[in-house]
Amino acid sequence: MYVADQPGKSRRSRFVRVHHLDGGGTRPLGGRLIDGQPGVLRRAATACHCLLIEHSTGLALVDTGYGEQAVTRPEVWVGRQIIRRTRPVLDQVIARHVEDLGFAREDVRDIIVTHLDLDHAGGLADFPEATVHVYQAELDAMTGAYGRRERFRYRPVQIEHGPKWMAYGESDSRDDHLFGLRAVRELRGLPTEILMVPLAGHTRGHVGVAVDTGNGWLLHAGDAYSFHGQMERRPRMPLGASVFQRSLDTLRSSRVENQRRLRELVHDHRDAVTVFSSHCATEFERLRGTDGHER
Numbered sequence: 001m002y003v004a005d006q007p008g009k010s011r012r013s014r015f016v017r018v019h020h021l022d023g024g025g026t027r028p029l030g031g032r033l034i035d036g037q038p039g040v041l042r043r044a045a046t047a048c049h050c051l052l053i054e055h056s057t058g059l060a061l062v063d064t065g066y067g068e069q070a071v072t073r074p075e076v077w078v079g080r081q082i083i084r085r086t087r088p089v090l091d092q093v094i095a096r097h098v099e100d101l102g103f104a105r106e107d108v109r110d111i112i113v114t115h116l117d118l119d120h121a122g123g124l125a126d127f128p129e130a131t132v133h134v135y136q137a138e139l140d141a142m143t144g145a146y147g148r149r150e151r152f153r154y155r156p157v158q159i160e161h162g163p164k165w166m167a168y169g170e171s172d173s174r175d176d177h178l179f180g181l182r183a184v185r186e187l188r189g190l191p192t193e194i195l196m197v198p199l200a201g202h203t204r205g206h207v208g209v210a211v212d213t214g215n216g217w218l219l220h221a222g223d224a225y226s227f228h229g230q231m232e233r234r235p236r237m238p239l240g241a242s243v244f245q246r247s248l249d250t251l252r253s254s255r256v257e258n259q260r261r262l263r264e265l266v267h268d269h270r271d272a273v274t275v276f277s278s279h280c281a282t283e284f285e286r287l288r289g290t291d292g293h294e295r
């Protein structure tokens, strides 16, 4: 069983440590047109930014990458078409990263998912006993019938083990705000330092996850945006990434509006909160090996 070595006695002495883990990004064709780095005739590099949070009473994950079964049966778990198109890096298994840090998989008692796309939910099966905190609209999108356009992104096989869902909805985030964004502050069984921030658009029930580290806030924005330049005052992003983003929009106007809110937050609260996305390799490189702060 996991025991934090400095359990929080009060809100002031809380203990939250964050590890940035790469659950395997993609290596699609297009170089600069996707990742903004020099060279077009090479494969681009994206990350799959997940977090392992050591908090006062245990371990929590934010997102899970493709998962271990993507290694053992990739065509079933991820799908042949996705593999051919995006060239996912499947040997970056979050459960193994957790073990490399000296923990057991069973120590992870909670998982908060930004959404249930196959590159975020694939590792849920590696933690079958964990409680999975999710937005209800996302669960409905995955298990409901929204037609072919949304069916390609979710892989029902990834949840066949029956995750222990803990779902939240509009009423849970009505009254609370974090830096001007609505937030769910009461994630059952988790300390109040970890919040869910609804950011619909990419999918119907997409959320960000905010963590108060005691030394500034982190906001994992999931796929609410995908390239660091989108958070600049004059947003910019490579053409290929932009086409990709649009092709994956479920609710475009919400995605655009939430990106605007995030950009505003970044500029108004730069000293208090570090915002990053799932797939920007530049942001991942900036934050890996830190407790989350660029300063």
Ligand SMILES: [Zn+2]
Residues within 6 Å of the ligand: 117, 119, 120, 223, 278, 279
């Ligand atoms: Zn994604």
